[in-house]
Amino acid sequence: MTDAYLGLGSNLGDREAMLRAAISALAATPGVRVTAVSSLYETPPWGPVPQGPYLNACIALDTTLSARDVLDLGLRIERDHGRERAIRWGPRTLDIDLLLYGDATIDEEGLIVPHPRMTERAFVLVPLAEIAPELNVAGGAVRDILAGVETDEIRKVGPL
Ligand code: X6L
Ligand code: MG
Ligand code: MG
Numbered sequence: 001m002t003d004a005y006l007g008l009g010s011n012l013g014d015r016e017a018m019l020r021a022a023i024s025a026l027a028a029t030p031g032v033r034v035t036a037v038s039s040l041y042e043t044p045p046w047g048p049v050p051q052g053p054y055l056n057a058c059i060a061l062d063t064t065l066s067a068r069d070v071l072d073l074g075l076r077i078e079r080d081h082g083r084e085r086a087i088r089w090g091p092r093t094l095d096i097d098l099l100l101y102g103d104a105t106i107d108e109e110g111l112i113v114p115h116p117r118m119t120e121r122a123f124v125l126v127p128l129a130e131i132a133p134e135l136n137v138a139g140g141a142v143r144d145i146l147a148g149v150e151t152d153e154i155r156k157v158g159p160l
Contacts, residue, residue: 002102003035004061004070005132007115007124009095015055016040018081018094019160023059025077026096032073036060038127040157046123051091057160058099058127067101071111074098099124100137114138122149 006026010018019040027034038058045051063070074096081094099115106113118124119138125146128135133143 001062001064002104003100004063004067004098004102005100005128005135006059006061006070006074007056007095007097007099007118007128008059009054009056009097009123010093011045011052011054012091012093013082016157016160019055019057021081022077022094022096023160025080026059026061026073029065029073031064032070033062034059035062036131037160038130040160041123041127042155042157043123043126044153046121047089049087049090054123055157056123056127058124058131060131067098067104067106067113068108068111070101071098097124099128100135119145120149122146122151122154125149126151126154 008019008022026032041056043054043056078094078096083092083094097115099118101113104113114137129142129146135142
């Protein structure tokens with residue numbers, strides 16, 4: 001069994017329903033146990049594409065699946081929830097990112113773990129710090145890395 005952490009996001013459609021549906025689909029998968037779910041956060045869009053605000057959350061899994069299988073599972077659930085890849089970094093109904101897979105370091109086609117940008121993104125760090133403040137990433141605890149990023153515009157919406 002491996003502990004994995006996923007980042008979830010949505011800024012199109014019924015955003016909260018998308019995130020709930022994603023968690024249900026993950027939890028219903030053989031070999032996957034959802035062990036922690038963060039609160040839901042509304043976050044300003046980050047990146048070069050102007051778009052609407054996101055709802056973001058993070059979850060922890062205990063899984064017998066490989067990192068590649070977790071990635072593929074997330075991509076399949078995204079497609080099942082209307083994800084279209086029209087514009088790179090553009091708006092999406094559902095985004096499921098593999099952030100961490102145990103203490104594995106992986107650099108393969110389409111699969112980089114730990115997620116290379118997670119330590120710069122408050123929309124990942126805030127929900128992740130809620131479920132795993134002591135978790136070590138990029139040489140520091142999530143809570144310590146979070147202390148160095150701007151979180152003013154991130155608002156807790158409620159439980160997921
Ligand atoms: C220069 C170039 C500066 C690219 C930033 C940042 C690209 C973030 C992609 C970037 C750059 C991303 C979410 C989001 C996106 C999300 C919020 C991405 C992918 N996903 N904003 N923007 N939540 N709040 O889940 O993260 S696009
Ligand atoms: Mg993402
Ligand atoms: Mg993604």
